[in-house]
Amino acid sequence: DTAVSQTPKYLVTQMGNDKSIKCEQNLGHDTMYWYKQDSKKFLKIMFSYNNKELIINETVPNRFSPKSPDKAHLNLHINSLELGDSAVYFCASSQGRGGHAETQYFGPGTRLLVL
Amino acid sequence: AQSVTQLDSQVPVFEEAPVELRCNYSSSVSVYLFWYVQYPNQGLQLLLKYLSGSTLVKGINGFEAEFNKSQTSFHLRKPSVHISDTAEYFCAVIARSKAAGNKLTFGGGTRVLVKP
Numbered sequence: 001d002t003a004v005s006q007t008p009k010y011l012v013t014q015m016g017n018d019k020s021i022k023c024e025q026n027l028g029h030d031t032m033y034w035y036k037q038d039s040k041k042f043l044k045i046m047f048s049y050n051n052k053e054l055i056i057n058e059t060v061p062n063r064f065s066p067k068s069p070d071k072a073h074l075n076l077h078i079n080s081l082e083l084g085d086s087a088v089y090f091c092a093s094s095q096g097r098g099g100h101a102e103t104q105y106f107g108p109g110t111r112l113l114v115l
Numbered sequence: 116a117q118s119v120t121q122l123d124s125q126v127p128v129f130e131e132a133p134v135e136l137r138c139n140y141s142s143s144v145s146v147y148l149f150w151y152v153q154y155p156n157q158g159l160q161l162l163l164k165y166l167s168g169s170t171l172v173k174g175i176n177g178f179e180a181e182f183n184k185s186q187t188s189f190h191l192r193k194p195s196v197h198i199s200d201t202a203e204y205f206c207a208v209i210a211r212s213k214a215a216g217n218k219l220t221f222g223g224g225t226r227v228l229v230k231p
Contacts, residue, residue: 004158031217041203043159043221056216090158094217101147101166101209102217106158 004107006091012113021076021110023091032074037088081114117142117208119222127228136191136225138206146208148189153203201229
């Protein structure tokens with residue numbers, strides 16, 4: 001009955017490969033997010049979707065493409081992986097689309113290592 | 116744009132001692148303020164948040180934080196820590212603007228290491 005789940009938990013891959021990370025929430029929330037946490041623990045938002053509509057799109061290389069098949073799922077596809085993509089990627093969700101500081105609930109993270 | 120500075124990257128503290136984690140922010144608009152905790156190899160969990168009203172906010176696990184508008188600070192405190200409080204703590208803000216979405220801007224984190 002995990003609220004926000006991510007798969008896989010660990011991902012080790014070679015430079016140049018294409019990979020996807022999946023996120024699902026069973027909280028009935030309208031908004032989902034992707035954050036990146038680098039090796040120094042710095043956290044930065046990448047994307048946000050509300051009811052399958054992209055509402056936040058930070059300065060992220062276009063090798064990163066989010067896809068939201070429905071409001072309970074937000075996947076992250078990464079093309080042509082680079083060493084600098086190694087990080088922990090967190091998915092989160094919240095009710096509403098913002099403006100009221102809705103609490104965001106985070107998944108356990110996907111640890112990506114690019115060799 | 117918003118920015119958040121956590122002044123201490125690491126805070127060692129003995130069990131049952133008090134701890135204070137400092138957080139300052141900069142923003143051209145009003146903000147909502149948050150503290151999140153990240154236990155080892157886990158996701159983030161909300162400790163508390165300030166939206167409006169009383170500047171002293173109480174959260175889970177005995178933590179509290181005080182919003183000081185003039186000093187643009189939101190320091191987190193706990194009067195007596197436990198070993199289980201060993202974790203990374205993140206201060207964050209969201210701009211009070213629907214146009215901004217629900218975008219959290221995080222500080223760099225403070226690692227709390229509780230020693231027996």
